[in-house]
Amino acid sequence: MTAFDALMAYQRETSALAQVAGRLGWDQETMMPRGAAGQRGLEMAAMESILHARRSAPQVGEWLETAAANDPADAAQIREIRRAFERANKVPADLAKRIAQVTSEAQGKWAAARAAEDVAAFLPVLDEVVALKREEGAALAKGGDLYDAMLDDYEPGTTGAQIAAMFDAMRPRLVALRAAVLERPKAEGVSGRFDEAAQMMLSRDLAQTFGYDLNRGRVDKAVHPFSSGSGSDVRITTRTSPTDPFNCIYSTIHEVGHAAYEQGIDPAYALTPLGQGVSMGVHESQSRIYENQIGRSRAFAGWLFGRMNAVFGDIGIADADAFYAAVNSVENGYIRTEADEVQYNLHIMLRFDLERSLMSGDLQVPDLEAAWNDRFAADFGYAVDRPSNGCLQDVHWSVGLFGYFPTYSLGNVYAGCLNQALRAAVPDLDAQLAEGDTSGATGWLRENLQRHGGLYAPREVIKRASGMEPSEAPLLGYLETKFSDIYSL
Amino acid sequence: MTAFDALMAYQRETSALAQVAGRLGWDQETMMPRGAAGQRGLEMAAMESILHARRSAPQVGEWLETAAANDPADAAQIREIRRAFERANKVPADLAKRIAQVTSEAQGKWAAARAAEDVAAFLPVLDEVVALKREEGAALAKGGDLYDAMLDDYEPGTTGAQIAAMFDAMRPRLVALRAAVLERPKAEGVSGRFDEAAQMMLSRDLAQTFGYDLNRGRVDKAVHPFSSGSGSDVRITTRTSPTDPFNCIYSTIHEVGHAAYEQGIDPAYALTPLGQGVSMGVHESQSRIYENQIGRSRAFAGWLFGRMNAVFGDIGIADADAFYAAVNSVENGYIRTEADEVQYNLHIMLRFDLERSLMSGDLQVPDLEAAWNDRFAADFGYAVDRPSNGCLQDVHWSVGLFGYFPTYSLGNVYAGCLNQALRAAVPDLDAQLAEGDTSGATGWLRENLQRHGGLYAPREVIKRASGMEPSEAPLLGYLETKFSDIYSL
Structure with a gap:
């Protein structure tokens, strides 16, 4: 041997x-x-x-x-x-x-x-x-x-300086987009009560719609949804709220993105270091592109509107356009995990700067709450009302996860690059999504990214799949176009 | 250190x-x-x-x-x-x-x-x-x-010769009891269809009735019910049949017996060799006494009859006496796991003799099916109709479990000893059971046996709890009295 x-x-x-x-x-x-x-x-x-x-x-x-x-x-x-x-x-x-x-x-x-x-x-x-x-x-x-x-x-191979430069490029455009959107009228939301067993059935249906293989996985409920496992046993969880069915739906699609990455890896790599997603950022690129660029696209939202009406009857939303606006609603809020595509990365930038300062010694723990609240007020324009809406909202630091937060934004940025390449490679993607057919999108992602598992370094696999050096530009362009359209900017 | x-x-x-x-x-x-x-x-x-x-x-x-x-x-x-x-x-x-x-x-x-x-x-x-x-x-x-x-x-400390002697004492009396019972009219059975969700609710209720702590366990469905785990995470499984609610009920009570043993062990022994049941035979004594001597007693059956009527409405059985007969019905059958208290040990004796001969070399594998069928016809009086009802019915030998079968009968024998001592120690036990109160029985078992975990050797812990050298005599006396009564022998 x-x-x-x-x-x-x-x-x-x-x-x-x-x-x-x-x-x-x-x-x-x-x-x-x-x-x-x-x-x-x-x-x-x-x-x-x-x-x-x-x-x-x-x-x-x-x-x-x-x-x-x-x-x-x-x-x-x-x-x-x-x-x-x-x-x-x-x-x-x-x-x-x-x-x-x-x-x-x-x-x-x-x-x-x-x-x-x-x-x-x-x-x-x-x-x-x-x-x-x-x-x-x-x-x-x-x-x-x-x-x-x-x-x-x-995120092997990525430095704090790279992240900082990326955030410097993103912040002004996101702040401006956010301000413009928030001046416009709010989108209407769903109304009514939504049977939780029906939500879980829809969740399993949607998971399969996105190519999740239930023969090698299962869907359960958890307080904080997550995906778990590699190889032939990749499980997801979701949650239900009787008044907010989007929580269950988009938690499911997000976790299916993670799970599809694991399920899509070349079986020859099973139970080896290559048999799992290569980094948190690349993993998040899959959950985000499934959830947002695909799941919250106008085409797919139109199909989902029909499915929800079929399952729940009247959901209090008049038509597909209003539904598209509802699943992309931008509103003020304190909580990162509830943030929309426009504001999410602003939450991450705040945490990135604070945790980097904690690690460098520039910020001391006793000053953390004040630093958080000052920064939040500066970025979002209103004051944190209580600690659970501020510096106590995330579990990460308590369990020692420093350096983890920026991978969420890297995932968004990578998803932007991949989405640009996907749309070039599959010109009739929207026509497929409008029929609830995600196979063009998921097949392209599996072939160009997922199957490689840990074979290529994170930036390398994004570059190979998207044909470009990873950059925040496609994400920013996508967000500006999408939300200018929805909010008639 | x-x-x-x-x-x-x-x-x-x-x-x-x-x-x-x-x-x-x-x-x-x-x-x-x-x-x-x-x-x-x-x-x-x-x-x-x-x-x-x-x-x-x-x-x-x-x-x-x-x-x-x-x-x-x-x-x-x-x-x-x-x-x-x-x-x-x-x-x-x-x-x-x-x-x-x-x-x-x-x-x-x-x-x-x-x-x-x-x-x-x-x-x-x-x-x-x-x-x-x-x-x-x-x-x-x-x-x-x-x-x-x-x-x-x-079953540390027990020999094949001991088991053989025990079976020699049991066989003639069980064969005679079986023959006498089978000459009598059959007991009436349940009729109707039984909602499976309601069965699972009743299963959880019954588990708690027998003292199972759901804060340190859970109940799920499995094809072959089992109990699993020690310490503060002891899980049971059961199964449902739409036409036979007793399957679910008595599988649950049986597995709760195993689980109660694990949950009842002194917490000081957790995650040590003493923190689990001391042998398969002693384990089985707990599942059997919960299921049979307690769960199939006339007093408890009377209470259960009322519960089943409350949950399912009319179950096709006229009164508590008929119900007691139904849950203790003795009928011809090929399958060990479906056997009643009278015939169960005959199934074990057959396996014990055959597997001991396989190990000694007196029986060769190619001759196994003929040996099984001959022995079955001799003991039960009718021929095996197909291998799945004969030598292919149990998984044990395929996974290498030789020496395991006799522990089922040891469990029955130990349960007989414990039941005799329990009834002497708790004179009003039947009055409690008639109210659905098992705490007198389960409390006595916990105090005298379960809490010790692996502290005493198997026969030693039975002797300490029952006050006698383990013997088949109490079990045989219990069976003869009980079934003579039910079948008016």
């Missing part, structure tokens, strides 16, 4: 165990009895400990020294295994353990503080998290930029 | 990983998408490989050499860890791997052969399984009896 074969045999087992750990997370959010939370924490910690030991195992280092690649796929496998090996060995086991413990505690304190609208109850433990993450960042960066080292966990 | 503390810290992690592996099994039977079966096999194999490595790890052997027990619980922990360590080291890793591979293949071939009524399609792979299990048995027995070594996996 060659070193490469030995490395891959070991890695396949590690990847299988990672799938098991991931499914524990799925179970926790969908099926687990409430009283099992304590035991579950110990089970998860035991799995993480096994995975860390395998990723950092000395024998992996030895195999890596002599493993030889026969083709680009082998080379990519080695690249990804080496990345995980080096990362696991850079962070001292004791530090990793302390981060796991403190973030577990911090998540609980964050949830309690958010419920109590009590920022002061959260900041001390957040201070600990920030200190530990800076320590980890220093270990990972080895003299380089802390924040870049963190970003590398989620 | 002492050797004992180090051993236990390592063991807790191993136990947590075993819970994760067990939950994968639950997921496979309840939630897993069909297309994920292949990947799931690799995930399970990776978990088993980790667990085997940990159970047999040299450091465990070193800790065991010097670990000192401060109390009986510590001593029992050491006893159980040593058992697992020695077992894992007796069986060569290569043999364990071949058994895993061949039984995985054999299970598929068994299912196909059963569906096709084609014994010949199954026997070659069964021959391989038998050969490998004999090899494993020889490794475990180290010169002792092969079958005893296998039995020891499921």
Whole structure:
């Protein structure tokens, strides 16, 4: 057996165990009895400990020294295994353990503080998290930029400076577009009550409409929708609200985008590092293009309007044009996860600047709330009314996810590039979508992006699929055109 | 840290990983998408490989050499860890791997052969399984009896000779009881169609009636009902049939018996070898006493009759006496899992004798079907009509479970002993059960048996709880009295 074969045999087992750990997370959010939370924490910690030991195992280092690649796929496998090996060995086991413990505690304190609208109850433990993450960042960066080292966990090869430049180009145009749209009359919304079982049936139908393979997945409810798993077991979740059916519909389509990426990967890569989405940003590009550029297009919205009338009867919206406006409604709001396409990236820019300052030391945790509120007022034009609408709204920082937020905007930007190329490649796309046929879009995405899994680096796979260097320009152009049309600017 | 503390810290992690592996099994039977079966096999194999490595790890052997027990619980922990360590080291890793591979293949071939009524399609792979299990048995027995070594996996401390003697005492009385009952008129059955959602609601109600804690468990549907998990996450499954509500009801009560045992164990033993039922036989004693001695008692059946009328309206049974007869109906049949209390153990005796002969070499696999059919005709008085009603009906042998069947009968025998002691300890038990109050029964079982988990060896815990050496006499007396009454013998 060659070193490469030995490395891959070991890695396949590690990847299988990672799938098991991931499914524990799925179970926790969908099926687990409430009283099992304590035991579950110990089970998860035991799995993480096994995975860390395998990723950092000395024998992996030895195999890596002599493993030889026969083709680009082998080379990519080695690249990804080496990345995980080096990362696991850079962070001292004791530090990793302390981060796991403190973030577990911090998540609980964050949830309690958010419920109590009590920022002061959260900041001390957040201070600990920030200190530990800076320590980890220093270990990972080895003299380089802390924040870049963190970003590398989620979006390998992208730097904070690149993100900052991208946001500098986006902000003025988005601020201007937002201001113009908000001067116009509001779109009408749905009215009535929507049976939740019917919503879940529609959710499963829509998932299949977007090519989701239920033979290799399933749809359940969760408080915060997510997609989970790789290979032949990729599960999604959605949620229902009796008065807002769009929540269920667009959560489903979003998660199907993530799941379609995983389900679309070349089966030859299953249970290897290439058998999963290559980065958070590329993953988000799939969820966003499914949800927005396809799912919120005028053509598809027209078809969906008919489906909703068929399922629910009168939904309080007069015609397809009004429906299109309703699913693209732009309104003031505090919450990132409820934001529309125009305002979403402004929420991310705020978090990016604040978390980068926390990591550089320019911003101290005790000053976080004031910094958040000042920035929010400056960008959105009104004051944060309570912490759960402000700096306590997201779970991310409590669990140590620094460097994660910008990947949401990168996903939007990548989706803009892909959408431009998709529309050039499939000229009659709108005619297909108007019939509820997404196969032209999803087939193109599968062929040009999804099937590659982790084969190409993030920017490389976007460049190959879209034929251009990733840029914010297509997204901005798409948003300006779309919302000028909807709001008659 | 002492050797004992180090051993236990390592063991807790191993136990947590075993819970994760067990939950994968639950997921496979309840939630897993069909297309994920292949990947799931690799995930399970990776978990088993980790667990085997940990159970047999040299450091465990070193800790065991010097670990000192401060109390009986510590001593029992050491006893159980040593058992697992020695077992894992007796069986060569290569043999364990071949058994895993061949039984995985054999299970598929068994299912196909059963569906096709084609014994010949199954026997070659069964021959391989038998050969490998004999090899494993020889490794475990180290010169002792092969079958005893296998039995020891499921019922430590019990021998094939003990079981044979027990069955010799049971057979004539059960055969006679069966013959007498079958000469009497049949009991009337339920009629009508029973809403399956209502059955599942009743199932959850009944689970709670028997003390099942849904905060630390859940109820789902599965083709073959089972209970799964230990500690604070113990899940059960049941099934529904639109024409036979007793299937759902008594599957639920049976599985709640297993689950109550796990949920009733002293929480101090959680995620240790003592934190789970001590043997298959003792486990089955709990499911059987819940299902039969309690759930099919005249007093409880009277209460259940009222509940079923309240849930379903008229069920086609006139009164509580007729209902009691219906849930204790004795009829001819081929299938073990559908057998009543009188005939069940006859099915087990047949399997016990055949599998013991297969292991000793007295019976060859090609002769299995004829041996089964001859024995069935002799014991039951009519011929097996097709293989799925005969030697292909059970999955056990295909997956290598030799030595498992007799634990079902041991469970019945233990339940007989426990029932005798319970009725002496709680004189007004029937008055409680007639009100649907099982707490006197379940409280006694928890206090006297369940809470001990793995602390005492199987026969020891039955002896402590029942105040007698385990014996088939109470079970036989109970069955003769009960069915003489129902069938007016």
